[in-house]
Amino acid sequence: MAVATEISEAVAHDLEDLSAEDLFRWALENHGPRAGILTSFQDTGCAMIDLMAKAAPGLRVMTVDTWRLPDETYALMDEIEARYALKIERFEPDRAKIDGMIARHGEYLFFDTKAKQEYCCNLRKVEPNDRALESLDVWFTGLRRDQSEFRVNTPKAQVVDRHGRKLIKIAPLVDWTQQDVNAYIEERGVPKSALYDQGYTSIGCKICTTPTLPHEPARAGRWRWFNYLDDDSKECGIHVAGSGI
Numbered sequence: 001m002a003v004a005t006e007i008s009e010a011v012a013h014d015l016e017d018l019s020a021e022d023l024f025r026w027a028l029e030n031h032g033p034r035a036g037i038l039t040s041f042q043d044t045g046c047a048m049i050d051l052m053a054k055a056a057p058g059l060r061v062m063t064v065d066t067w068r069l070p071d072e073t074y075a076l077m078d079e080i081e082a083r084y085a086l087k088i089e090r091f092e093p094d095r096a097k098i099d100g101m102i103a104r105h106g107e108y109l110f111f112d113t114k115a116k117q118e119y120c121c122n123l124r125k126v127e128p129n130d131r132a133l134e135s136l137d138v139w140f141t142g143l144r145r146d147q148s149e150f151r152v153n154t155p156k157a158q159v160v161d162r163h164g165r166k167l168i169k170i171a172p173l174v175d176w177t178q179q180d181v182n183a184y185i186e187e188r189g190v191p192k193s194a195l196y197d198q199g200y201t202s203i204g205c206k207i208c209t210t211p212t213l214p215h216e217p218a219r220a221g222r223w224r225w226f227n228y229l230d231d232d233s234k235e236c237g238i239h240v241a242g243s244g245i
């Protein structure tokens with residue numbers, strides 16, 4: 001039976017020096033089913049699942065299924081469930097809200113304006129993500145500092161406030177580089193999305209994510225039609241400071 005530690009800045013501070021494996025063990029021992037990996041199955045998330053499976057099998061693996069994910073992501077989920085003998089918890093949008101959004105604005109509203117793209121992301125991603133987080137005190141995420149300018153100061157562990165409730169958000173591979181992730185996946189034969197071989201460096205919903213060129217930042221392929229905006233435009237709201245998440 002897990003005995004929950006307090007959620008505090010002091011606890012988060014003490015976690016900063018732990019390895020990914022030790023962080024997963026700490027979370028499972030201290031928070032049990034109130035801890036979990038929330039991932040979209042990009043390469044860092046897949047590496048995290050492999051590390052967790054070695055160090056702390058049984059830790060929850062959760063995702064947001066926007067109903068607009070690429071076929072390759074759904075295939076990868078099946079592969080991961082089989083390889084690690086685990087069941088991925090899928091948090092989905094509210095059907096009535098999605099039907100209403102499409103009726104008013106069309107299926108492809110995200111092309112129209114930044115506000116409509118954020119509206120779609122809010123219903124399909126942020127709301128289900130909020131529901132997933134309600135079930136957690138310790139949230140593991142695949143953020144890395146080298147993914148974008150926006151993420152360069154991301155701490156490994158921090159206390160975040162979510163609608164008045166505190167939880168510890170941990171990015172166990174925050175200081176890994178893309179090369180570190182690639183080398184780990186290669187060495188361990190970790191399942192990863194087939195889209196990486198097609199030039200993708202960041203993977204979200206289909207249409208809203210495109211391949212990138214070698215000179216571009218990893219998330220440049222997100223919402224390309226908004227490329228005139230600054231780098232914050234490449235966040236969907238889940239990890240944006242001040243979003244209350």
Ligand code: SF4
Nearest residue numbers: 110120121124205208
């Ligand atoms: S990434 Fe695109 S399809 Fe997915 S939720 Fe956001 S706007 Fe909608």
